[in-house]
Amino acid sequence: MIGAVLAGGRGRRFGDDKLLYKINGKPLVLYTIENLEMAKTIDEIVLIASKDNAERLRKLGYRVVVDELLIGPMGGVYTALSLGDAFVVAGDMPLIVPEFVDFIVSNFKKSGKIACVPRWENGYLEPLHAAYSRAFREVLEERIKDGNYALNRAIRETDVCYIPIESLPEEWRESFFNVNTREDLRRLQKG
Numbered sequence: 694m695i696g697a698v699l700a701g702g703r704g705r706r707f708g709d710d711k712l713l714y715k716i717n718g719k720p721l722v723l724y725t726i727e728n729l730e731m732a733k734t735i736d737e738i739v740l741i742a743s744k745d746n747a748e749r750l751r752k753l754g755y756r757v758v759v760d761e762l763l764i765g766p767m768g769g770v771y772t773a774l775s776l777g778d779a780f781v782v783a784g785d786m787p788l789i790v791p792e793f794v795d796f797i798v799s800n801f802k803k804s805g806k807i808a809c810v811p812r813w814e815n816g817y818l819e820p821l822h823a824a825y826s827r828a829f830r831e832v833l834e835e836r837i838k839d840g841n842y843a844l845n846r847a848i849r850e851t852d853v854c855y856i857p858i859e860s861l862p863e864e865w866r867e868s869f870f871n872v873n874t875r876e877d878l879r880r881l882q883k884g
């Protein structure tokens with residue numbers, strides 16, 4: 694399974710250097726990549742960049758694909774799925790838990806569903822920490838054509854499998870932590 698890292702955002706809340714911002718000498722996105730690589734079910738990492746940051750991201754040594762749409766996360770997932778089935782994560786999720794990724798990917802494979810997405814009891818979804826089949830790209834294509842760019846709605850209106858988060862080990866929840874502001878970074882450095 695491909696591990697696709699969304700890295701084409703503009704980081705308006707943080708500053709556009711967000712993913713390459715160094716924490717203890719290492720770019721934020723490299724934490725995400727290295728944890729994803731540790732998942733046994735992931736055999737290739739691909740960064741889904743914008744044309745503006747693709748060259749800078751290429752220097753990290755991973756495969757980079759340019760997202761030509763830049764309509765938000767939905768376009769990133771759409772671009773990733775052109776390569777095949779993928780586990781998609783946001784590049785700003787440095788604490789992803791490899792065992793959790795493997796858990797989602799194996800459930801996705803077992804379920805035979807078009808996608809498998811973690812869901813909180815209150816209904817909130819975690820679409821940027823989820824497994825998608827290539828076939829889901831067609832669902833997205835229809836919606837993109839109509840100008841419907843909300844990924845959450847696309848998932849809700851499709852027959853996907855959900856992973857109930859509260860039934861899983863509590864330590865796995867840090868997997869969803871994402872860096873949006875400089876304040877989040879301080880939380881990360883404190884550990």
Ligand SMILES: Nc1nc2c(ncn2[C@@H]2O[C@H](COP(=O)(O)OP(=O)(O)OP(=O)(O)O)[C@@H](O)[C@H]2O)c(=O)[nH]1
Binds near residue numbers: 699762768785821873
């Ligand atoms: N390929 C791609 N990635 C995206 C796109 N929009 C956001 N992302 C990435 O998805 C992840 C989560 O997005 P956000 O937390 O909203 O980050 P952001 O868009 O960079 O930041 P804000 O402008 O502050 O919302 C980040 O790693 C972004 O780089 C997009 O249009 N295409």
Ligand SMILES: [Mg+2]
Binds near residue numbers: 785871872873
């Ligand atoms: Mg974020």
